[in-house]
Every structure is written in C-alpha cells, then in structure tokens.
Amino acid sequence: MSQVSAEDFEDILGAVREFVRTRVIPREQEIADSDAIPDDLRQAARDLGLFGYAIGQEWGGLGLDLAQDVELAQEFGYTSLALRSMFGTNNGIAGQVLVNFGTDEQKAQWLEGIADGSTVASFALTEPGAGSDPAGLRTKAVERENGDWVIDGAKCFITNAPLANLFVTFARVRPADSSGPGIAVFLVPADAPGVSVAPRDRKMGQEGAWTADVRFDGVTVPASALVGGSVDVGYRAAMTSLARGRVHIAALAVGAAQRALDESLRYATEVTQGGTPVGDFQLVQAMLADMATGVMAGRALVRDAAAKWVSGEDRRIAPSVAKLFCTEMVGDVADKAVQVHGGSGYMRELPVERIYRDVRLLRLYEGTSEIQRLIIGGGLVRRTKKENQS
Known part of the structure; x- marks a missing residue:
C-alpha cells in the first residue's frame, strides 16, 4: 500500500503538474534541439523527489503506490517523454x-542513491536476439569456485545507459529446464572493468531520452551482486517489473494523448479556414x-489496471x-492531431509533430503490442481452463 495519504498526494500531484506546465513545456523545443x-530541470526533478517517487520512504523515496504512480505518469506524458525517461x-x-527482489544488503547499498537521483539505474535486459521475450537471452554468467560471477554478452536499446551508475543486468546461468528459465539478475556497477557503453542511439523521436548498446566482456562481480541471492529470482523479477511498468507506460500514453487533444482543440478553435474556425x-x-x-x-482503463495491481487482484x-489499448490509442490520437492541424x-x-514521433516507441518497449496480445490471449485461455477444471 501507499505510504502517502490521499491529501498529501494531491499536493505532490499539484507540484508535478505545475513543474511540467510552467517549467518543462516552455523548453520542449530546447530539449528536442539539444x-x-x-x-536545471534535472536538478528540479531531483528536488521534487521524482527520481524516487515509487521507492519506499525507508530508502529516501516518496513511497507512492502504482495507483498514485499512474496519476503522475499522465502528467509526465503531457510533455516531452524524455523528462520521464530521465528518472x-x-x-x-x-x-x-x-x-x-533485492536482499536487505542490496537495498541498503543502492536504493538510497537511486531514490535521490545520485545513482541512475538502467535495466539491461534487451538484446539483439531477445527483446520482449527474455527467454531468448544470450548474455551468460558463469559462477567461479570462489563464488564470483563472470558476465559476457551484449545488450541494446538500454535506456539511460550513457548516464547509468548501475546496470540491473539479466544473464543466463544455465539452459532453461524444468526448474525454471535459468535467468539470473546481477547488479553491475557501470565502472566495473569490462563494461563498455556505445555512443548513444539516434532515434526517430524522444530526443533527450538516451539509449545505447552495452557490452559486458568478462565482467566479474561478487556473489553479493546476485539479486535476491538466488539464480532463480531473475526471470520472475523481469516479468514482475515489466508488468508493473506496462501500467505506467499506459498512463504515459494517456497523458500524451490528452496533450495532443488539447493542442488540436486550441488549433481548431483559433485557426480559420475560409473565415470559419x-x-x-x-x-x-x-x-x-x-x-x-x-x-x-484509456484513463479509466489505466486507473482500473493500477487498482487491480495494488490490490493484487490482477x-x-x-x-x-x-x-495494448492505451499505446495503440495514443498512436491513433497523435495521427488525428496531425490531421486536424493540416500541413x-x-x-x-x-x-x-513531436508527439507523433515520440509515442511510436510506446508500442514497442516493455513488450510490443504483439507480445501483449499473446499474454492476454494465453492468460485468458489458461484462466478459463483452470476455472472449468475446478
């Protein structure tokens, strides 16, 4: 449950809305051009606690739950998506x-820095041959006799990689077998020998949100870097984090769609064609x-999904x-917004124009629309079979 009361959250939401509308929106072109x-905006986001709003208060975060998270995400979606990507x-x-999934020691070592923004954490899962489905992972981790692990592999499209202090890195420790997929997750400091980050990617949109390839060449980490102290935690950690992230991305899409609608309404009421608005x-x-x-x-669906997450119902x-719905919806809304504006x-x-390019990525990362359809369809069939048997 949330550590923040509804009244206090209204104050946080109001401060974030004011920050986005008065400080970020006027500088969207600067963000895109540079x-x-x-x-100064990065520092202001740190001062507002935005690097750790979903991290517990015991580690210096704000302690918001997912139902509150999605309200903030709609505000972040209202401006350049690079702002949200930063934290x-x-x-x-x-x-x-x-x-x-972290051990007490891992939480004590990293979460305070993550919450205050002095540590930037990147999620190093995606590979050239393994994107939305981690089962195809090729990055390997081999355990040495002394308990250390040696990691070798390559990752791509890793958000915040050029700025990261910590890579939450997924690696295969054995072939998939009856006991699980054999994927573990490791905490790899960005300055560990053997870690290299390529120049940042040039993307269709989301200027200011940096992604890059990351290589791990014989990177050695101690046993204490294994998240949860168990090799079988990794895949579950990936799936749980991605599922939660999907509700957040949906909310981001709603915020971007609202902005596209508002811009279109402003244009439609102010601009004339042949003397007629x-x-x-x-x-x-x-x-x-x-x-x-x-x-x-989309807004109703996001709020419902967030409530179901918080309660544990789904x-x-x-x-x-x-x-699936919200990211496809915002693509359609952005397309219509361009149409309303004409040339x-x-x-x-x-x-x-920026929104149209920015939101295209939302249908790809944290699981493509196609993967979402497989999860939904497969999940519904399995659930119904189970109900029929009981």
Whole structure:
C-alpha cells in the first residue's frame, strides 16, 4: 500500500503538474534541439523527489503506490517523454527489481542513491536476439569456485545507459529446464572493468531520452551482486517489473494523448479556414470526438489496471490490456492531431509533430503490442481452463 495519504498526494500531484506546465513545456523545443534535458530541470526533478517517487520512504523515496504512480505518469506524458525517461528506470523497471527482489544488503547499498537521483539505474535486459521475450537471452554468467560471477554478452536499446551508475543486468546461468528459465539478475556497477557503453542511439523521436548498446566482456562481480541471492529470482523479477511498468507506460500514453487533444482543440478553435474556425467543420469535430473518447477510455482503463495491481487482484492480464489499448490509442490520437492541424502539423516546431514521433516507441518497449496480445490471449485461455477444471 501507499505510504502517502490521499491529501498529501494531491499536493505532490499539484507540484508535478505545475513543474511540467510552467517549467518543462516552455523548453520542449530546447530539449528536442539539444537532445538533452537541461541540468536545471534535472536538478528540479531531483528536488521534487521524482527520481524516487515509487521507492519506499525507508530508502529516501516518496513511497507512492502504482495507483498514485499512474496519476503522475499522465502528467509526465503531457510533455516531452524524455523528462520521464530521465528518472523512469529508477522508479520503474530497474528500481522495482531491487525493491521487490533485492536482499536487505542490496537495498541498503543502492536504493538510497537511486531514490535521490545520485545513482541512475538502467535495466539491461534487451538484446539483439531477445527483446520482449527474455527467454531468448544470450548474455551468460558463469559462477567461479570462489563464488564470483563472470558476465559476457551484449545488450541494446538500454535506456539511460550513457548516464547509468548501475546496470540491473539479466544473464543466463544455465539452459532453461524444468526448474525454471535459468535467468539470473546481477547488479553491475557501470565502472566495473569490462563494461563498455556505445555512443548513444539516434532515434526517430524522444530526443533527450538516451539509449545505447552495452557490452559486458568478462565482467566479474561478487556473489553479493546476485539479486535476491538466488539464480532463480531473475526471470520472475523481469516479468514482475515489466508488468508493473506496462501500467505506467499506459498512463504515459494517456497523458500524451490528452496533450495532443488539447493542442488540436486550441488549433481548431483559433485557426480559420475560409473565415470559419476549423473546429466548426463537422468532420474535424468527428476526429476530436474520437480522440476524446480514446483519452477517456484509456484513463479509466489505466486507473482500473493500477487498482487491480495494488490490490493484487490482477498483475498479469490487466497490465497488458492497459498497455495494448492505451499505446495503440495514443498512436491513433497523435495521427488525428496531425490531421486536424493540416500541413502545419507536419512542421517540426509544432508539439503534435513531436508527439507523433515520440509515442511510436510506446508500442514497442516493455513488450510490443504483439507480445501483449499473446499474454492476454494465453492468460485468458489458461484462466478459463483452470476455472472449468475446478
């Protein structure tokens, strides 16, 4: 459960909304042009506690639960997605591995720095041959007689890799067998000998959100770096962190869709065509109606999925449903937003052009739409078979 009362959370949400609207939105073009988050905005995010809002208060975080997380995520989605990406891995897929699966010693060593932003944690799972499904993992970890582990392999598209102090690294310790997939997770300091980070990727969108390839060449870590002290924790840690992250990404999509709708409404009511406001044309109103319907449906779905996660009712199917619907929805809303703006919507200086490129990634990371469909369909069939047998 959350460590923050509803009243206190309203204050946090209000402060985040003000920060996004008054300080970040006016600098979106600067972020895009420089492909970086300005240092003063990074520091302001640290001061607001955003690097550790989903980390427990006992480690210096704010201690928000997922139901509160998604309300913040909708605010983050309202501006350049690079802002959220800067602290997203600390609160999300990387930080949650430690929160939920780390030993007491591992939590004591890392979580305080992650929560205050002095440590940037990256989630090193994706590989050239293993993306949304970790079962195809090739990075290897071999245990030595003295208990140390030696890691070899390559990862790609790793968020915050150029800035990371810690890589939460997934590696195969044995072939998959009846006792599990044989995937363990290790805490690898970025400055460990044998760790190398390639130049950052050049992407379609999300300028300012840095990703890069990471190599592990004979990287040696002690036994204490094995998350949870067990080789069989890794796959479950990955799946749990990704499932939680999917609800967060869905909320981010809702925030971006709301911004695209708001920009379109502003344009439609202010700009005229032949002396008539664009918004007075019924075909434009139809597009705005479809956009608003998607946004409202997505917001309700995200809140429902987050509540089911917090209560423990559904931590598998509902996150995938929310991510699938909301990330597909925002793609459609962004497309319609460009259409409402006409030729202007294709120009670089307009927010809807950036949103159109930024949100395309949401259907790919933390499990593609295709993977979500497999999780949902397979999960429903298994659940129904189980019910029929009982």
